[in-house]
Amino acid sequence: MKQIALYGKGGIGKSTTSANLSAALSEKKLDILQIGCDPKHDSTRMLMRGEWIPTVLDLIRENGEKNLTTEDIVHKGYNNIRCVEAGGPEPGIGCAGRGIIATFQLLEKLKALYGDIIVYDVLGDVVCGGFAMPMREGYAQEVYLVTSGDFMALYAANNICKAIARLSKRSKNRCRLAGVICNSANIEGERELVEEFARSINSEMIAFIPRSKTVRVSEVNKRTVLEYAPESEQAEVYRELADKIINNRPAADKTPTPLEMDELEDLALRYIKA
Ligand code: ADP
Numbered sequence: 001m002k003q004i005a006l007y008g009k010g011g012i013g014k015s016t017t018s019a020n021l022s023a024a025l026s027e028k029k030l031d032i033l034q035i036g037c038d039p040k041h042d043s044t045r046m047l048m049r050g051e052w053i054p055t056v057l058d059l060i061r062e063n064g065e066k067n068l069t070t071e072d073i074v075h076k077g078y079n080n081i082r083c084v085e086a087g088g089p090e091p092g093i094g095c096a097g098r099g100i101i102a103t104f105q106l107l108e109k110l111k112a113l114y115g116d117i118i119v120y121d122v123l124g125d126v127v128c129g130g131f132a133m134p135m136r137e138g139y140a141q142e143v144y145l146v147t148s149g150d151f152m153a154l155y156a157a158n159n160i161c162k163a164i165a166r167l168s169k170r171s172k173n174r175c176r177l178a179g180v181i182c183n184s185a186n187i188e189g190e191r192e193l194v195e196e197f198a199r200s201i202n203s204e205m206i207a208f209i210p211r212s213k214t215v216r217v218s219e220v221n222k223r224t225v226l227e228y229a230p231e232s233e234q235a236e237v238y239r240e241l242a243d244k245i246i247n248n249r250p251a252a253d254k255t256p257t258p259l260e261m262d263e264l265e266d267l268a269l270r271y272i273k274a
């Protein structure tokens with residue numbers, strides 16, 4: 001079983017990429033479980049044809065953990081992809097990270113944490129103990145950073161990289177930086193910038209996903225690109241990403257080297273010009 005996580009800044013395209021990746025993987029007859037670990041809880045919506053599935057945290061609050069079954073929390077979407085949303089705390093109180101922990105514990109208890117590939121879609125703006133939990137506890141074994149050439153997206157990716165560098169040394173099931181995915185924001189020089197960022201942190205850019213109208217059109221039709229526009233160029237991009245990820249075997253001894261703030265600023269300055 002391969003357990004991969006997509007981490008990145010909010011709004012960067014983690015859920016879009018995760019859902020299309022899962023759909024592309026499912027075309028290969030692989031059994032896929034996608035777990036949304038973002039309080040926004042829309043990770044699996046396109047796989048569920050627009051349906052907002054109940055979140056694990058809401059279900060626990062309403063019914064109590066003991067009364068929940070696998071059918072309550074795991075929902076079958078496109079191509080039988082199993083979909084779960086951890087959900088978020090009640091506004092003003094509670095911890096989103098605890099929701100992720102509660103979700104994983106419940107899935108383990110119900111023996112529902114299985115499949116050929118598990119895709120964790122995790123918010124990476126705050127790399128606190130809560131959101132780092134999938135890496136710390138050995139769930140997120142291969143971590144992909146989703147970024148664009150936007151400075152704040154790179155800043156978030158670099159912070160996640162710092163967490164991986166720290167955690168990979170001490171966790172039992174070493175989590176590894178598996179690569180950088182550039183989800184384009186149509187910024188000039190973006191490909192080169194993200195490629196160099198990836199090299200600087202001792203990784204590589206494994207995919208460049210163009211900004212595409214097909215994504216938006218599929219989204220308003222409540223489908224992944226793979227389902228709504230299977231013949232499109234964009235669908236092919238996600239299929240190539242799926243192949244890369246299946247065949248990727250990140251080396252255990254390759255430790256990420258996050259940048260210092262001034263190095264990151266210098267890097268951006270070289271590529272982002274007036
Ligand atoms: P995140 O999960 O990181 O918060 P989303 O996947 O929800 O981000 O994406 C935010 C918005 O950007 C969505 O409306 C989505 O349709 C759009 N988007 C993401 N990737 C692309 C892309 N490659 N081309 C066009 N629009 C995209």
Ligand code: SF4
Pocket residue numbers: 094095096097098126128129130131
């Ligand atoms: Fe929020 Fe993270 Fe603190 Fe939990 S651990 S309250 S998710 S900042």
Ligand code: MG
Pocket residue numbers: 014015016038040042043121
């Ligand atoms: Mg999301």
